[in-house]
Amino acid sequence: MSLTASLAAIGRPVLAALALIGRLALYAFETVTHLLRPPFYGREFLHALVQIGWLSLPVVGLTAVFTGGALALQIYAGGSRFNAESVVPSIVAIGMTRELGPVLGGLMVAARVASSIAAEIGTMKVTEQIDALVTLSTHPMKYLTLPRVLAATLAVPVLVGVGDAIGIMGGYLVGITRLDFNAAAYLKNTADFLETWDVVSGLIKGAVFGFIVATMGCFYGMHSGRGAQGVGRATKSAVVAASVLILAANYILTELFFSA
Amino acid sequence: MIELSDVHKAFGSNKVLRGVNLTIPKSTSMVIIGGSGTGKSVALKCILGLVTPDRGTITLDGQDVTKGDRDAFLARFGMLFQGGALFDSLPVWQNVAFRLLRGSLKRPKAEARDIAVEKLRRVGLKSETADLYPAELSGGMQKRVGLARAIAAEPEIIFFDEPTTGLDPIMAGVINELIREIVTEMGATAMTITHDMSSVRAIADNVAMLHDGVIKWTGPVSRMDNSGDPYLDQFIHGRAEGPIEAVR
Numbered sequence: 066m067s068l069t070a071s072l073a074a075i076g077r078p079v080l081a082a083l084a085l086i087g088r089l090a091l092y093a094f095e096t097v098t099h100l101l102r103p104p105f106y107g108r109e110f111l112h113a114l115v116q117i118g119w120l121s122l123p124v125v126g127l128t129a130v131f132t133g134g135a136l137a138l139q140i141y142a143g144g145s146r147f148n149a150e151s152v153v154p155s156i157v158a159i160g161m162t163r164e165l166g167p168v169l170g171g172l173m174v175a176a177r178v179a180s181s182i183a184a185e186i187g188t189m190k191v192t193e194q195i196d197a198l199v200t201l202s203t204h205p206m207k208y209l210t211l212p213r214v215l216a217a218t219l220a221v222p223v224l225v226g227v228g229d230a231i232g233i234m235g236g237y238l239v240g241i242t243r244l245d246f247n248a249a250a251y252l253k254n255t256a257d258f259l260e261t262w263d264v265v266s267g268l269i270k271g272a273v274f275g276f277i278v279a280t281m282g283c284f285y286g287m288h289s290g291r292g293a294q295g296v297g298r299a300t301k302s303a304v305v306a307a308s309v310l311i312l313a314a315n316y317i318l319t320e321l322f323f324s325a
Numbered sequence: 326m327i328e329l330s331d332v333h334k335a336f337g338s339n340k341v342l343r344g345v346n347l348t349i350p351k352s353t354s355m356v357i358i359g360g361s362g363t364g365k366s367v368a369l370k371c372i373l374g375l376v377t378p379d380r381g382t383i384t385l386d387g388q389d390v391t392k393g394d395r396d397a398f399l400a401r402f403g404m405l406f407q408g409g410a411l412f413d414s415l416p417v418w419q420n421v422a423f424r425l426l427r428g429s430l431k432r433p434k435a436e437a438r439d440i441a442v443e444k445l446r447r448v449g450l451k452s453e454t455a456d457l458y459p460a461e462l463s464g465g466m467q468k469r470v471g472l473a474r475a476i477a478a479e480p481e482i483i484f485f486d487e488p489t490t491g492l493d494p495i496m497a498g499v500i501n502e503l504i505r506e507i508v509t510e511m512g513a514t515a516m517t518i519t520h521d522m523s524s525v526r527a528i529a530d531n532v533a534m535l536h537d538g539v540i541k542w543t544g545p546v547s548r549m550d551n552s553g554d555p556y557l558d559q560f561i562h563g564r565a566e567g568p569i570e571a572v573r
Binding site for chain 2: 104106188189192193194196197199200201202203
């Protein structure tokens with residue numbers, strides 16, 4: 066293979082990746098601009114709020130309760146090596162609110178919501194429902210994307226908040242049943258060490274992750290290829306992109322919020 | 326009147342439209358025929374602005390369709406899509422009344438429902454259909470609902486994309502008759518894309534044959550059988566031999 070062919074083989078995917086990032090950024094920007102321009106579809110927003118927020122509650126709650134419990138066991142096992150078992154309540158609370166609540170909540174919502182949005186909108190695209198919307202004088206960004214992105218941006222922080230509480234409760238249950246903590250002391254320890262910013266920073270992360278999840282679902286759905294394979298690929302891409310972006314955004318936000 | 330002048334459209338290296346010239350006079354029914362992949366749907370989508378032509382102009386009553394108020398422009402159109410393109414998440418009546426429930430043509434919900442039920446009746450569906458979901462309907466019923474949606478806001482221009490594809494001959498005949506009746510009673514301008522010659526004879530005032538990205542022949546449906554055009558003759562008689570290459 067010649068040098069130019071080798072360079073071209075490297076350059077093509079790089080250019081494709083840069084073009085994709087550009088299209089994603091423009092799509093996200095256009096979504097935000099529609100927030101400022103009527104018409105608004107309140108019914109679609111409320112429907113999306115129920116689908117994304119309310120119906121994600123069981124999966125986020127279950128994830129949180131098991132994570133909180135496992136976290137308590139791990140911290141106890143690790144802390145016992147240097148007689149620091151008493152830090153379990155505070156570390157569980159801080160770990161859940163700052164990191165595990167938003168990240169695992171975001172990833173679970175990405176798996177459930179980004180896939181469902183991409184599949185739904187992708188199917189709408191291949192069955193010409195998006196074209197039909199346009200011919201019916203309805204902007205697909207306003208009717209499909211904006212309600213979902215707005216609902217996810219508002220609902221995921223609430224899910225994270227609920228997940229935080231359930232996760233801390235999971236740690237508490239394991240602490241008092243398996244690790245012989247005193248119930249009142251566990252709760253006091255949790256409350257004493259937890260700061261408002263621990264919770265608020267997690268909720269902000271949740272809002273960012275919600276925006277990412279819904280935007281990826283809508284973007285890949287709108288750009289779905291033809292047929293079942295095209296929709297399948299769009300769904301997979303939406304979940305992968307949302308998950309990776311959540312983890313990347315989490316690192317950036319953690320740097321912003323907590324770096325010394 | 327809709328006028329396409331020298332319209333070109335390519336997707337990558339695939340040149341689909343290579344200079345389409347076509348005039349659709351007001352209140353007439355034009356049917357565009359041609360083989361699969363010859364660009365019939367692309368031409369239709371160019372008029373609606375769903376696809377942007379690379380070159381050429383498309384005018385509606387002398388106005389360039391790419392300029393001016395897009396909502397007002399689209400409000401003049403109704404369209405029946407090939408697969409119906411009904412919104413799965415909405416019941417039938419909300420599909421039909423979609424345009425009447427939002428935007429500049431918004432009506433009170435009860436009035437929009439009454440209009441939807443009336444349009445459903447017009448296409449031969451009972452009022453009980455109104456509360457069903459598209460997934461609960463047969464293919465023929467979905468086409469009828471799509472037709473009811475296309476005419477719900479009483480548009481001046483109606484497009485029909487393969488209206489009888491996937492239907493049995495009897496149901497296809499019913500849909501053809503409905504389209505002809507509705508276009509005539511509304512005085513609408515109609516443009517239909519089809520391969521189905523029975524549709525052509527039932528619906529068309531004028532016929533245009535699209536092949537290789539250009540209009541090969543256009544004229545009144547009454548002259549179609551004696552056109553002397555070898556492309557049209559081959560197509561309407563379904564012959565494998567002729568100037569149109571048939572892949573075996």
